Structure formats: C-alpha cells, structure tokens
Amino acid sequence: MSRISVRGFAVASATAVTTVGAVVGVASGDTLPSNDNFEATAADTTLLADIPAGQQAQVQTASLTQQADAQAYAADATAKKSAEESARLQAAKDAKAKKESAEEKVEAEAKAAKAAKAAKAAKEAKEREKEESQVASRSASRDASSFSPQGSYSVAEVQAMARQMVPGDQFQCFSNIVNHESTWNYKASNPSSGAYGLVQALPGTKMSSAGADWQTNPATQIKWGLNYMNERYDSPCGAWQFWQANNWY
Known part of the structure; x- marks a missing residue:
C-alpha cells in the first residue's frame, strides 16, 4: 500500500x-x-x-x-x-473636504466684508460730494440785498433774479413750484387764504423775516422761499417732490 x-x-x-x-x-x-x-x-x-x-x-x-x-x-x-x-x-x-469648505466660507465672508466696506466708502464719498456741491452752489448764489429796488418787475426780470439766487441744480424745481403757485407774479394774492407772493407764503407776513420790503421786492420773496424749501424739505427739489405728491408744500 x-x-x-x-x-x-x-x-x-x-x-x-x-x-x-x-x-x-x-x-x-x-x-x-x-x-x-x-x-x-x-x-x-x-x-x-x-x-x-x-x-x-x-x-x-x-x-x-x-x-x-x-x-x-x-x-x-x-x-x-x-x-x-x-x-x-x-x-x-x-x-479635506471640510477644510476646503471652511476655507471657502472664510474667503467668501472676507470678500463680502470687503465689498460692503467699499460700498459704504463709495456712498459716503458720494454724499460728501453732494454736500460740497450744494454748499458751493449756495455760497455762490447772489443775495437779495445785492439787487437794486425797482418800482416794478417783469416776469423775465424776476426769473433772472431767481436764476442768480437759486443754485443751478435746484432752479428748475424752484421754478416748477413758482409756476404752480403764482405764475411768477410777485404780487399774487389769495383772498381766501391770505397767501401772497411768488411762493404764496401763508400768511404773506412770514416773508418779513427776509426783509421789510417783502410785498414789493421779488428778491426778498425768492430769498424767503428758498430758505423755507431748504429748511423744511432740504432743497427746492425736495419741496417739488412733496408738492407733486400733495399739490401743496
């Protein structure tokens, strides 16, 4: 075996x-x-x-x-x-994926913060430029006292005075309001309300703060109206925007 x-x-x-x-x-x-x-x-x-x-x-x-x-x-x-x-x-x-995701999140947050900072800086620069422009244009405007008083004024003369007193970028808005309120008639009067003048101050005696000749001097009325619009609406254009929405200002 x-x-x-x-x-x-x-x-x-x-x-x-x-x-x-x-x-x-x-x-x-x-x-x-x-x-x-x-x-x-x-x-x-x-x-x-x-x-x-x-x-x-x-x-x-x-x-x-x-x-x-x-x-x-x-x-x-x-x-x-x-x-x-x-x-x-x-x-x-x-x-590795978690680390890359965290890094991407940090990078995205940094980019967002940088963009927000740039947007804020641009906005602030634009606002400063606007303010400087307004200050420059207002300071260059002619004062009411620089115009010699006249016995009467034509519409063209009143408009010429306004162009010299109102900042250039605000004149059209100012003109729109005056057109609606008095059609550039510095003696316009509203018997029912007591409103008076180019900008229809209510009552008309308010304009005495700009000058004693408020009833006869369109320059005094323009001065008062411009101050009123700036103080209450920040500018004539602000006043015109309000007027369009309410038919008064």
Whole structure:
C-alpha cells in the first residue's frame, strides 16, 4: 500500500493546527515559513497510511473542514483590513473636504466684508460730494440785498433774479413750484387764504423775516422761499417732490 503525505491531506489535531497557522499567518501579513521549515513540519506529522482505514475518511473530512475554516478566517481578516483602509481613506477625504469648505466660507465672508466696506466708502464719498456741491452752489448764489429796488418787475426780470439766487441744480424745481403757485407774479394774492407772493407764503407776513420790503421786492420773496424749501424739505427739489405728491408744500 502506498503512503500519502500530509501535503495532500492534513490529519490529526497537530496537522490542523499547522495548516490553520499557515493560513492565518498569510491573512495577517506574516511571512510564510521557508520550504525547509515546511518540509520539516510535514515530516513530523502523521501519515494518512498510519491512520486506521476506518478512520481515514473522518480524518480527511475534519482536515478539509479545518482548512475551509482557516480560509474563511483569512478572507474575513482581508475584508476587515480592506474595510478599515476604505474607512481611513474616506475619513481623510471628508476631512479635506471640510477644510476646503471652511476655507471657502472664510474667503467668501472676507470678500463680502470687503465689498460692503467699499460700498459704504463709495456712498459716503458720494454724499460728501453732494454736500460740497450744494454748499458751493449756495455760497455762490447772489443775495437779495445785492439787487437794486425797482418800482416794478417783469416776469423775465424776476426769473433772472431767481436764476442768480437759486443754485443751478435746484432752479428748475424752484421754478416748477413758482409756476404752480403764482405764475411768477410777485404780487399774487389769495383772498381766501391770505397767501401772497411768488411762493404764496401763508400768511404773506412770514416773508418779513427776509426783509421789510417783502410785498414789493421779488428778491426778498425768492430769498424767503428758498430758505423755507431748504429748511423744511432740504432743497427746492425736495419741496417739488412733496408738492407733486400733495399739490401743496
């Protein structure tokens, strides 16, 4: 009868341990034993021919089962290692994405703050320019006292006086109001209300704060009307905007 080595089938518990150990060592990354060591181990194991014939099939089945278990263990170990590596890579990817997202948020906030600051600076510069323009135009306007009194004034003369007293960028608004209130008649009077003059001051005596000749001097009326519009509506154009909405100012 021929003798079959354990290289074909592992037998007994010693052989099973050797087989499982070899497989487990491979799964866990250990270095396989050298050929010489393996041969020595195989030489020390029981040969199949040494097992009684009635027990050989049982021993073979047990050995194959142990080999299958060892292979399953190795597969589980490999799968676990692969899962751990995938989890590590995903965690690194998530951390990188989170960092990039945070950096983008900081950058966006910085850009928004910079834009808001620039918009605020531009708005303030525009307001300063507007104020300076208004101050310059008003300071350059001719005062009512610089006009020599006359016995009477034509519409053209009154309008010419207004052009010299009212800032250029406000004249049209001032003119619109005067057109509606008195059609440039400095002696216009409203018997029912007591309003008087170019801008229909109510009552007309209010204009005495600009000069005692308020009834006969259109320059005095223009001076008072311009001051009234500036103080109450910030400008003639502000007064005209209110007039359009309410038909009075």
